[in-house]
Amino acid sequence: MKMASKEPGGKDASYLKYMSLVVLTFQNALLIVSMRYTRVLAGDMYFPTTAVFISETLKMVICLLIIWWQQPSFSVYLSLLHKSLLVDWVDMLKMSVPAIVYMVQNNLQYVAVSNLEAAVFQVTYQLKILTTAMFSVFMLKKELSALKWGSLVVLFLGVALVQLENTGHSSSSQDQNHLLGLTAVVISCLSSGFAGVYFEKMLKGSDTSVWMRNVQLGIFGSTTALISLVAKDGSAIAAKGFFFGYTPLVVFVVVQQAVGGLIVAVVVRYADNILKGFSTSLSIIISCIASIFLFGFVVTLTFFIGAVLVIVSIYMYGRPQQAAASKWSSPPPVLPVSVNPSSTNSNSTSSATPHPTMSPNRRSSQNFASHVPEANKT
Numbered sequence: 001m002k003m004a005s006k007e008p009g010g011k012d013a014s015y016l017k018y019m020s021l022v023v024l025t026f027q028n029a030l031l032i033v034s035m036r037y038t039r040v041l042a043g044d045m046y047f048p049t050t051a052v053f054i055s056e057t058l059k060m061v062i063c064l065l066i067i068w069w070q071q072p073s074f075s076v077y078l079s080l081l082h083k084s085l086l087v088d089w090v091d092m093l094k095m096s097v098p099a100i101v102y103m104v105q106n107n108l109q110y111v112a113v114s115n116l117e118a119a120v121f122q123v124t125y126q127l128k129i130l131t132t133a134m135f136s137v138f139m140l141k142k143e144l145s146a147l148k149w150g151s152l153v154v155l156f157l158g159v160a161l162v163q164l165e166n167t168g169h170s171s172s173s174q175d176q177n178h179l180l181g182l183t184a185v186v187i188s189c190l191s192s193g194f195a196g197v198y199f200e201k202m203l204k205g206s207d208t209s210v211w212m213r214n215v216q217l218g219i220f221g222s223t224t225a226l227i228s229l230v231a232k233d234g235s236a237i238a239a240k241g242f243f244f245g246y247t248p249l250v251v252f253v254v255v256q257q258a259v260g261g262l263i264v265a266v267v268v269r270y271a272d273n274i275l276k277g278f279s280t281s282l283s284i285i286i287s288c289i290a291s292i293f294l295f296g297f298v299v300t301l302t303f304f305i306g307a308v309l310v311i312v313s314i315y316m317y318g319r320p321q322q323a324a325a326s327k328w329s330s331p332p333p334v335l336p337v338s339v340n341p342s343s344t345n346s347n348s349t350s351s352a353t354p355h356p357t358m359s360p361n362r363r364s365s366q367n368f369a370s371h372v373p374e375a376n377k378t
Contacts, residue, residue, distance in 0.1 A: 021279045024263045028283035031256045032122065032292055038250050039114045044203065046245030047237060048110035049229040051254050052103065056225050058258040060218025063211045070211075083213050085219070092216050098195040099220030102342055105191040106257070107228065108184040115181030122284050124185045126159050131193025139197050158309025161302050214262065285310055301369035 038046070071077040085092055113121050133152060136142045199217075203210060229237070237244070285307050 020263055024260070025279045025283045026110065027256060027260050027263060028279070029286035029290065031253065032284065033286045034249060034253050034256070036107075036113050036121075038108070038247070038253055041249075044245040045244075046247075046250050047126065047229075047233045048107060048114075049225070050237065050242055051110070051235050051250070051257070052106045053222060053225040053229050055106070055257040056103065056218055056221040056256050058255070059262060060215055060222060062262065063214040066211045068217070076347045079334045080212075081215075084146055084208065085216070091206070091208070092219075093325070095213065095216040096220040098198045099217045100224050101195040101198075102217065103221050103224045104226065105188045105195065105224075108188040108191070112181045112185035112188060115178065116185065121181065122159070122287070123186060124182065125189060126284075127189040128192040128196075129155065129184065131189050132196055133193075135193045135197040136200075140201060147316055151313045154309055154316065155313035158247060158306045158313060161306030161309065174262075282310060321325065 003344060067080065068074070068077050071080065112125070116124070130152060133144060133149075137144065199213070214307075288303070
């Protein structure tokens with residue numbers, strides 16, 4: 001069946017947007033804590049390349065099932081797949097760009113979280129909000145007000161205060177390469193910003209559903225992840241096994257990554273990448289609160305100030321942009337009145353006189369409106 005479209009500003013779309021943001025917030029908080037725990041836990045260590053491959057493949061399978069469920073029959077389902085994956089192969093090929101970038105980003109996250117303390121990783125990773133904003137300006141031609149740019153700075157300062165407070169409280173004792181981890185997280189931030197904005201542009205620039213776009217992403221993502229798996233850990237996996245080091249918690253992390261990617265896709269469809277970044281930043285605060293009970297972190301005044309700054313920054317970004325609202329606040333230009341050259345001065349004067357029941361401003365507004373093209377309809 002065909003899903004009914006919703007207006008971007010409708011109640012259903014707004015409800016779905018904020019519900020998906022809430023779910024994404026808690027999902028990211030849980031993912032950060034559990035991923036870090038699996039990388040510092042004593043015992044056999046799993047191969048991150050296998051986790052990325054399984055996550056990409058699982059996400060693609062889930063989307064295929066969702067598309068199948070939406071169609072009235074299996075033949076229609078196959079016809080849709082044939083059109084989207086084979087007939088429109090040029091359009092599908094465009095998705096290889098974000099798919100490859102996402103695959104690289106996911107692998108770099110494991111490298112970063114394995115070589116950086118949790119606080120350092122989480123603070124530095126918030127650079128993706130700034131990179132997303134920059135790519136949004138250049139690729140989507142978005143205009144951010146000074147208030148929104150300021151909110152990005154306040155957000156980063158608040159998260160930095162919260163995370164830097166916990167820098168010295170890590171329970172991990174394994175050797176870590178700080179430079180390698182820092183390089184990985186910076187490249188991951190750049191990758192996240194570019195791929196997220198590119199994917200948003202593809203979603204909002206065509207009629208292809210978000211689920212089909214994720215299938216296309218999954219095809220290229222799982223293929224490149226498999227190539228990376230063989231190239232990097234092929235011999236070790238052959239000797240120890242594909243699922244070496246896997247525990248129920250590792251499986252939980254992999255499933256979270258797959259489902260989290262779909263939640264991100266929904267958020268991008270109804271919101272944008274910068275708003276998604278704020279949700280992710282708020283989830284870091286939640287993960288720190290969880291760490292109080294899991295790792296014995298202590299809430300200090302610095303932590304409290306940082307949390308307040310993050311909340312304030314979210315409020316600042318969510319405020320309506322007054323510049324956009326006041327774009328048409330100035331009176332419209334008054335168009336010249338056409339006058340018949342053969343008319344007398346008295347006729348000219350009377351033709352230029354406004355209608356007795358219509359104010360001059362209203363008359364000029366109607367003349368101006370008749371020359372403005374009709375707005376695009378969704």
